[in-house]
Amino acid sequence: MAQHGVAQIWRRIRAIYNIEGNTCKTCDTYYFPPRPVCPTCRRKGVLEDHKFKGLGKIHTFAVVRQAPDDFKRQIPYVIAQVELDEGARVTAQIVNIDPEEVEIGMRVRACFRKITQAGTAGVIVYGYKFEPVLKVTGHSYP
Amino acid sequence: MSNRVAIIGVGLSKFGELWEQSIVDITLEAAMVAIFDSGVRGADIEAVCIGNMSAGRFTGQEHLGALAVDAGGLGGVPAYSVEAACASGGAAVRQAYMAIRSGEHDVMMVLGTEKMSDVNQTEAMNTISVASDWEWEGMFGATFPALYAFIARRHMKEYGTTEEQLSLPTVKNHANAAHNPYAQFQRPVPLKVVMGSGMLADPIRVLHSSPVTDGAAGLIMCSEEKAKEYTDTPVYIESSTQASDTLALHDRRDICTMDAVVKSSKEALEKAKVEIKDIDVFELHDSFTIGEITLTEDVGIAKKGEGGQTLSDGLTEIGGKFPVNTSGGLKARGHPIGATGVAQIVELALQLREQGGGRQVDGAERGLAVNIGGTGATSIVHILGR
Ligand SMILES: [Zn+2]
Numbered sequence: 001m002a003q004h005g006v007a008q009i010w011r012r013i014r015a016i017y018n019i020e021g022n023t024c025k026t027c028d029t030y031y032f033p034p035r036p037v038c039p040t041c042r043r044k045g046v047l048e049d050h051k052f053k054g055l056g057k058i059h060t061f062a063v064v065r066q067a068p069d070d071f072k073r074q075i076p077y078v079i080a081q082v083e084l085d086e087g088a089r090v091t092a093q094i095v096n097i098d099p100e101e102v103e104i105g106m107r108v109r110a111c112f113r114k115i116t117q118a119g120t121a122g123v124i125v126y127g128y129k130f131e132p133v134l135k136v137t138g139h140s141y142p
Numbered sequence: 143m144s145n146r147v148a149i150i151g152v153g154l155s156k157f158g159e160l161w162e163q164s165i166v167d168i169t170l171e172a173a174m175v176a177i178f179d180s181g182v183r184g185a186d187i188e189a190v191c192i193g194n195m196s197a198g199r200f201t202g203q204e205h206l207g208a209l210a211v212d213a214g215g216l217g218g219v220p221a222y223s224v225e226a227a228c229a230s231g232g233a234a235v236r237q238a239y240m241a242i243r244s245g246e247h248d249v250m251m252v253l254g255t256e257k258m259s260d261v262n263q264t265e266a267m268n269t270i271s272v273a274s275d276w277e278w279e280g281m282f283g284a285t286f287p288a289l290y291a292f293i294a295r296r297h298m299k300e301y302g303t304t305e306e307q308l309s310l311p312t313v314k315n316h317a318n319a320a321h322n323p324y325a326q327f328q329r330p331v332p333l334k335v336v337m338g339s340g341m342l343a344d345p346i347r348v349l350h351s352s353p354v355t356d357g358a359a360g361l362i363m364c365s366e367e368k369a370k371e372y373t374d375t376p377v378y379i380e381s382s383t384q385a386s387d388t389l390a391l392h393d394r395r396d397i398c399t400m401d402a403v404v405k406s407s408k409e410a411l412e413k414a415k416v417e418i419k420d421i422d423v424f425e426l427h428d429s430f431t432i433g434e435i436t437l438t439e440d441v442g443i444a445k446k447g448e449g450g451q452t453l454s455d456g457l458t459e460i461g462g463k464f465p466v467n468t469s470g471g472l473k474a475r476g477h478p479i480g481a482t483g484v485a486q487i488v489e490l491a492l493q494l495r496e497q498g499g500g501r502q503v504d505g506a507e508r509g510l511a512v513n514i515g516g517t518g519a520t521s522i523v524h525i526l527g528r
Pocket of ligand 1: 024025026027028029038039040041042045046
């Protein structure tokens, strides 16, 4: 399928590997994914690349229990909107935690994971997921 | 309004998993019913506008405008195919409305269609996901139910909406659909069963979600002047509006409010010169029950945060002050994606013609439909009067 083409993933690699978006210097707003035009300032906008720190908190989430084949192996998994400290919100999985323990407002940080694989022989997509900030192996979330 | 647009014929195919019928069969079925209902002859139809989201992925067939004209034997008339995800049907109605008001066409046929059951579950889920922002939501594992779960969980957190309230639209809409011979599910479902149904994406359960449906809907629309040649009981489109919002849910100002719905419904009321209290019957896009809850708030039936309580109070039942989804809505009538926006208008027209049978709202004179695309990136509102 088109959305799993190698080129379609490859050209977004800076964004999905490193959480690189951009910021509008005119209105001081951060965007992820990078926007081609600042929707507030339009032609007056001055956009610069910005690498997000990868820290934020959970704005809302769902526990996915029915998913298409490319995600079936992962169910149940937690998908969330993470509000990054710079201001943008991003949709990503939450890992390294029991789904029952996830809460709105929880602090999270980005980690690098395998996102999905298209079928048995398709492209493997890597990128960001998020995990609780204070999670240390062997300890539960405080 | 000087040059109003009239609806003089309505038609639906059966709604459901129609294994024996193709997309051509169901589309033609709705078209024929609408034509016979209107009294126009095939030769009177000057153009066709068809709403469809994704026949290319659901059935492998695109170019539905030409397909519909060909199947219907309508000769060489122009045919327009429009797409706006789940709002494709409403978009088709609005395109025809604008074409007729502009004077370009006098008599048009509007169709909406979707054949969803020809593909397996994974392909259906993937296809529905492209109504959201595929590259930044779907590809990371956000299924369509998960996106609505984002809204539901936030609404519960901010406003105290309960799991029971999340289940009430299903109970109400199934009860309404029991009186709709075209509906996919023509039977009531108890609250306990809804609340105990399987989880798709917590807190969204199977029975909080619209089903996979095959179906088509059709309208014959024309200018007010022309309508008098065919019928003594036309229904009029008093206003038609449309607005957009960010494609991705995570880019919204507030995920519990669909700003495009607020804007387009406010404009629709202003253009029709009416207030929300003047509307007698509503069709609100309940692809998920939380959608019906937030839409009752966004159109002004309930204050923000009180959509759940409005349901508990019975205000949106038939017999209540603001009956919502008398047809059974997307939940129980079914949600053949591209057909839904047209089917909503069919229901309002039937209500205003007092042909609602067991689900008729007494003395309904005005109706309002909200058809949304994706998670609210497109909102299309129509107000009908008689
Ligand atoms: Zn700016």
